Amino acid sequence: MGNEHPIWTALVRIALVLTIIPLAAGYLGWLHPLGDSLAVGRGYAAGALALLALVAGLSGLQMAAFGSTLLALVTGAQVALAFLWPGPPGVFLLYQKNVWQANAELTALADDIGATRPLAVTLQEVTEPNLALLQALKADYPGQLYCPEGGSGGNAVLTRLPVVPGSETCAPGLAALRIEFAEREVWIVSIHLSWPWPSDQAGHVAQLLPVLAGLDGPVLMAGDFNMVGWANAVRRLAAAAGVVQAGPTGGTYLGFGRLMHLPIDHAFAPDGGRITLRPAFGSDHLGLLAELEP
Known part of the structure; x- marks a missing residue:
């Protein structure tokens, strides 16, 4: 032929x-x-x-x-x-969610967090209206750090565990809180990266690398990375934090329609972990329920 x-x-x-x-x-x-x-x-x-x-x-x-x-x-x-490929199940349950700046189903999201009872929650796109979610979870998650930002909103970390005083850390697209867990101090980090090239995701990563490298002790990191887990930007952040990705990955971003769900929300721990997807609950992102191993 x-x-x-x-x-x-x-x-x-x-x-x-x-x-x-x-x-x-x-x-x-x-x-x-x-x-x-x-x-x-x-x-x-x-x-x-x-x-x-x-x-x-x-x-x-x-x-x-x-x-x-x-x-x-x-x-x-x-x-x-x-x-x-599923990751190994861990002992630390973390709920990861890009709330979406205009979420109208905060009550359903709060109910799901309450039903799954994670030890910590990482949130992105927390705008002024979305602060109602933090307030609704305050009784069960008294340890809260909110790092406000303009645009699509800031990052937050919530936990039911004791917080190490003075550990609150905010950086562009990052919120980090140190907590006490199993007789150790562990960092919980919420990440929201910029969009990739031609936007300046690479510059944003360069800003966050020294912040992550400066966190002393085990790190549990989750967020909306606006990038697939096998890309260089995500791998560099994971290396700086000393963590590996929990699996399996999944199509978490729904904004491009049914035929293209992008796997851009991830969770990491020193020894990885296992991921279960949670419903959207008013967001354009699915949530992650991560069993992580510090």
Whole structure:
């Protein structure tokens, strides 16, 4: 088929190249933040490459088909494992939620937090109206840190455990509170990163790295990272905090519709943990219930 239709085989070759280049560039977030933006679509690109490899094989491009199939399997397997592989269950239950700045179902969200009874809660997009959620949970979660910010709102950490006095830490897109747990002091960190390139997520990460590296002791970190867990930006933050991602990841951001739920909300602990998704409750993000291992 390929020899008889040179224009068709040329088009297949071009399509393969145009798929492979952004797929490969998605691993270069360490070199330029564009790489992280491309990493968001790694699963879709791997699937597209697998289909093109099949077309290439039918077109007589056997070597191109073999190489493309191998690349699609390797890159796609990483994404598939992130979605399918459960982490080990931990002993610290944490509820993670981007509330959404205009949430009209705060009562339902408060009820779900009350029903699951986590030891700590990390929140993002906490605006003035959303402070009602903190007030509703005050009796059960007296330890509260709210770091206000403009725009879409600030970050908050809530806990039912004793708080280490003077540990309250606020930074752009970050709230951190040190608590006492199992005869240890553990940091609870709420993160909300900027949008990726062409927005300045890389600059925001650079601001937060020294803050996370300066936290002494075990860290439990969760939030809306606006980035997939396999991207360079998230990996750098995890390395600075000395933590690994809890799994499995899931499509938590619902803003692009039913066909594209992006896995951009994550939780981390020194020894990882296991994630269960919670309903949206008026937000454009699903919640995470994370069993973390400090």
